[in-house]
Amino acid sequence: xxxxxxxxxxxxxxxxxxxxxxxxxxxxxxxxxxxxxxxxxxxxxxxxxxxxxxxxxxxxxxxxxxxxxxxxxxxxxxxxxxxxxxxxxxxxxxxxxxxxxxxxxxxxxxxxxxxxxxxxxxxxxxxxxxxxxxxxxxxxxxxxxxxxxxxxxxxxxxxxxxxxxxxxxxx
Numbered sequence: 001x002x003x004x005x006x007x008x009x010x011x012x013x014x015x016x017x018x019x020x021x022x023x024x025x026x027x028x029x030x031x032x033x034x035x036x037x038x039x040x041x042x043x044x045x046x047x048x049x050x051x052x053x054x055x056x057x058x059x060x061x062x063x064x065x066x067x068x069x070x071x072x073x074x075x076x077x078x079x080x081x082x083x084x085x086x087x088x089x090x091x092x093x094x095x096x097x098x099x100x101x102x103x104x105x106x107x108x109x110x111x112x113x114x115x116x117x118x119x120x121x122x123x124x125x126x127x128x129x130x131x132x133x134x135x136x137x138x139x140x141x142x143x144x145x146x147x148x149x150x151x152x153x154x155x156x157x158x159x160x161x162x163x164x165x166x167x168x169x170x171x
Contacts, residue, residue, distance in 0.1 A: 126156030
């Protein structure tokens with residue numbers, strides 16, 4: 001009877017990407033492609049400082065757009081153990097960012113006009129994430145989960161790494 005409960009209880013309830021599910025008792029695995037497209041329309045009002053005399057800066061408004069596209073694959077699984085449900089997960093992807101050049105007219109004290117060029121933010125990187133969580137208790141719709149994960153991004157001009165420890169209570 002316990003084997004039957006395991007097959008019914010293991011469901012990917014939080015997935016937001018299309019995925020394929022393959023299962024065999026007592027584990028379930030989900031894997032599949034991931035992708036996203038983000039479009040940012042950036043608009044910053046111009047400003048004029050005051051109180052610094054000739055050193056007051058004036059900058060005109062600026063507008064630009066930026067896109068970020070990601071394509072990759074993710075995988076996750078569940079294993080039933082004596083301590084709870086262990087859920088390893090990970091993703092690997094490629095991301096690309098593109099934006100326009102911008103030239104912002106500026107001046108000091110309204111006397112020394114100039115321009116401030118802003119280079120385009122074109123870049124690409126590999127995005128990696130690995131983690132594991134353990135659901136330590138479940139009662140009805142309430143559960144407690146603890147976990148650790150790593151997220152990293154590495155490119156020619158960009159690098160970012162972070163780690164996270166968490167405790168999640170659902171009720």
